[in-house]
Amino acid sequence: MIIHMNAKLIGIGTTLVILAIVVAVVFVPHATFEAAHRPSDDYRPLTTLEMQGRKLYLKNGCNNCHTQYIRAVDWGLGAERLAQAGDYFGQTPPMLGSIRTGPDLSQVGGEHTDDWHAAHFHNPRYPRPESIMPNFGFFSPAELRASIAYMQSLGFRAADARVRRQLAWREKAMAAYAAGIDQNIRWLHDLVPQGWRDVPNPYPATEVSLGRGATIYQRWCLGCHGPVGDGQGPAAAFLYPPPLNFTTLARHADSSGGLLYYQIMNGITGTAMPYLKRELESEKIWDVSNYLAQYFIGNNDANLEPKGIDAAYEPAAKEP
Amino acid sequence: MEETRTQFLASRLFFLTAAFWVLVAMTLGLIMAIQLAVPETYADIPQLLYSRLRPAHVNLVVFGLVLPGLVGAALYVVPTVCRTTLFAPWLAVASAVLWNGVNLGILGTLIHGMTQGREYAELIWELDVAVLVMYALLIVCVFGTIARRKEKLLYVSAWYIAGGLCWTAVVWVVGNVMWHPDTGSLSGISDAILNWFHGHNVLGLVITPAAVGVAYFIIPHATRTPIYSHTLSLLGFWMLLFVYTHTGTHHLLQAPVPQWLKVLSIVDSVALLIPVFAFLTNVWLPLRERIGRLHQDVGAKFVFVGTVWYFITCLQGPLHSLPVVQRLTHFTNWVVGHAHIAVLGFAGFISMGAVFYLLPRVSGRRLWSVRMAEAQYWLMSIGLIGFFLTLTSAGLIQGQAWLNGEVIYRILPQMSLYMVLRALLGIMMLTGGTLFTINVVMTIWRGQKVDS
Numbered sequence: 001m002i003i004h005m006n007a008k009l010i011g012i013g014t015t016l017v018i019l020a021i022v023v024a025v026v027f028v029p030h031a032t033f034e035a036a037h038r039p040s041d042d043y044r045p046l047t048t049l050e051m052q053g054r055k056l057y058l059k060n061g062c063n064n065c066h067t068q069y070i071r072a073v074d075w076g077l078g079a080e081r082l083a084q085a086g087d088y089f090g091q092t093p094p095m096l097g098s099i100r101t102g103p104d105l106s107q108v109g110g111e112h113t114d115d116w117h118a119a120h121f122h123n124p125r126y127p128r129p130e131s132i133m134p135n136f137g138f139f140s141p142a143e144l145r146a147s148i149a150y151m152q153s154l155g156f157r158a159a160d161a162r163v164r165r166q167l168a169w170r171e172k173a174m175a176a177y178a179a180g181i182d183q184n185i186r187w188l189h190d191l192v193p194q195g196w197r198d199v200p201n202p203y204p205a206t207e208v209s210l211g212r213g214a215t216i217y218q219r220w221c222l223g224c225h226g227p228v229g230d231g232q233g234p235a236a237a238f239l240y241p242p243p244l245n246f247t248t249l250a251r252h253a254d255s256s257g258g259l260l261y262y263q264i265m266n267g268i269t270g271t272a273m274p275y276l277k278r279e280l281e282s283e284k285i286w287d288v289s290n291y292l293a294q295y296f297i298g299n300n301d302a303n304l305e306p307k308g309i310d311a312a313y314e315p316a317a318k319e320p
Numbered sequence: 321m322e323e324t325r326t327q328f329l330a331s332r333l334f335f336l337t338a339a340f341w342v343l344v345a346m347t348l349g350l351i352m353a354i355q356l357a358v359p360e361t362y363a364d365i366p367q368l369l370y371s372r373l374r375p376a377h378v379n380l381v382v383f384g385l386v387l388p389g390l391v392g393a394a395l396y397v398v399p400t401v402c403r404t405t406l407f408a409p410w411l412a413v414a415s416a417v418l419w420n421g422v423n424l425g426i427l428g429t430l431i432h433g434m435t436q437g438r439e440y441a442e443l444i445w446e447l448d449v450a451v452l453v454m455y456a457l458l459i460v461c462v463f464g465t466i467a468r469r470k471e472k473l474l475y476v477s478a479w480y481i482a483g484g485l486c487w488t489a490v491v492w493v494v495g496n497v498m499w500h501p502d503t504g505s506l507s508g509i510s511d512a513i514l515n516w517f518h519g520h521n522v523l524g525l526v527i528t529p530a531a532v533g534v535a536y537f538i539i540p541h542a543t544r545t546p547i548y549s550h551t552l553s554l555l556g557f558w559m560l561l562f563v564y565t566h567t568g569t570h571h572l573l574q575a576p577v578p579q580w581l582k583v584l585s586i587v588d589s590v591a592l593l594i595p596v597f598a599f600l601t602n603v604w605l606p607l608r609e610r611i612g613r614l615h616q617d618v619g620a621k622f623v624f625v626g627t628v629w630y631f632i633t634c635l636q637g638p639l640h641s642l643p644v645v646q647r648l649t650h651f652t653n654w655v656v657g658h659a660h661i662a663v664l665g666f667a668g669f670i671s672m673g674a675v676f677y678l679l680p681r682v683s684g685r686r687l688w689s690v691r692m693a694e695a696q697y698w699l700m701s702i703g704l705i706g707f708f709l710t711l712t713s714a715g716l717i718q719g720q721a722w723l724n725g726e727v728i729y730r731i732l733p734q735m736s737l738y739m740v741l742r743a744l745l746g747i748m749m750l751t752g753g754t755l756f757t758i759n760v761v762m763t764i765w766r767g768q769k770v771d772s
Binding site for chain 1: 363364375434437476486487500505511512513515525571572575725727728
């Protein structure tokens, strides 16, 4: 049997099938998916400035590299909160994105300070030396302001809380910096719980450890703190309070491996110094602490007592 | 002869369109590839931002290379299988002229950041309308030709071409939300569902039917052997229509959209194997003892290789839609590899093959240089295989690392090698594209007359 196809069947018949399918898989979900039509708990509308930033995000195609939804399998920034349908309430269009050449941005609000963003937009390799994001140095001051405002709004109310925390710490950090170099270091050291300050770097400062420390320093730290640790990296011009000059730590005998570890792990909220505990595992932070202490501070307590239990494979500890 | 000149003028224009825009589209691709390997190459030139070029590249590969080649071929295939002449050939010419204007518009608007920001639906409303007019003109020509056919049995190529044009017109209006000219979008997460319905079908319901339709003509024509089964072609056609169209949500399996829609999209994605293998069986099975005939014509060879890429692409597609696979591949370069073998490997190879195969028939001139076409074949084949392997490997590295809790920034240094390889392979493909341009232009300008 031969079934004959003809123009009517193709032109009208199949087109009606397509229309039926549009109704079934687009308009039925649109009409029946209730969660899409009410905002999620965290949601708040964007301000005019944030909306301008969102338009720039759209115009420059940022969604071609950055996603705005957290999945069940994700780790990293924002992973604590799965994306909800109501997060995209009223957005025309929502910008979920389909590829992560860069990180997900749905919870980036309050993660970094405004001055970090200014440096990062100008040249992403300033604060993040290995980034492959294009430069946005062509932004006018108004465009830059709007884009930063939009970044800080991502994550809605949770982002607002983070931004408020950044601003509160920022005041303290600025006051400490204004008080003078040594007072600033005093303030920074006093933020660290005593237990951490008493811990020397448990990893011996071997050539291997220092080499790894150097690699990590180059990938994560050099953009702000500079190649010689003097706080004169290319991003420094954008940042206030400016990045710490590690060589000044030599004047403070209470600098310790544990203290450096703690500061790298938790960052200095309110300043451009991010927390790195999400991005670097424990040994890597110890390695980069070793590198700082050995080369920039000139005062390394690596592998000194008290170590507590001897690690199984390491050389015996030295007496201080 | 005079009749050929006007009858196939539109085909020649479309082939020239493909030959010109392939250069632009592939150059954009290379500019972007360089940026991924060396990010500050053209720092602070907003028109060359990677993120603005990407949609320009995608749209121009589709509207610049793939579709014009296939439409030019369709305008030869449909009258031929209907044993008549093209209806209203001047409308097709108008469509070709408008087509080039649209491509210019795509390039100009997107690099200046005039975009609606929805993947595969970036074009501003004015260009959406122009695209619709382009399709409408072609619909008139194709259906007019079918209406006055002298062959009673309508061949499968014509079903796909005529159907594909109607479907894509509908999908284009709905998918671009053309009743909202400013934003071109619905509000909230529903727009993501619509966006991916569109993103999947805007390619799948015009490129796939056009490429399948053209391959259904050229492979049997070049081997002088009928397709395997009419019933199988019916099965493939109707299944494509019913199954392909539900699968858009497989792009959103990890996003907050209704569960039933995800399930539907997975089931239908797997079911897509049926129309794919119906088509492949139909054109491959009769080749058993005649594959040598395909290789006598470089155009037919391109088309055949296109069907091989279709096979690989369509094995990947249903696999990607399985949640367990997508956990690893989603958001990574793996998907970029898949997109390249689908659009350039499958549809692009069939499009360029159709240009080579039909150019002598629509211009009355022999192909200017078969050797050059062979060189292009190898440059593009090696380039694309390399591209596929490079991006798939890069995607696996990203996917595994992310599942293990590595952040994006930690994996970037590992991506560098693959991005450099990708740019180098891009140079191969652009070289192939340049040979294509030269060959098509020289054939029409200087090719030896078939009669003489």
